[in-house]
Amino acid sequence: MHGIQNSHGRLLIQKKKIWEQVQPHLGTDDSCIAALGMHTMRTTDGVVVCRSLKNARIS
Incomplete structure (x- = not known):
């Protein structure tokens, strides 16, 4: 949540888009x-x- 402070006075970082970081690395061999x-x-x-997707991307 961007702009909200925690008990230490630091700004909380907006949640990162995890899927966009992980997805390019998902696949089959x-x-x-x-x-x-x-x-x-x-x-x-x-x-x-x-069963049949060799060297395919997972999305």
Whole structure:
């Protein structure tokens, strides 16, 4: 929230647009495994994969 002060008198920084920073780094590899940059995306069930989108962007 731009312009609102916290208890230390500093201005709180307006929330950054996280999606616009992260999205360009999301994609799949040759094995259809989803990744953020060079980091494989995982859940408690295992690696995140798709069936047919090799080297694709995630949007």
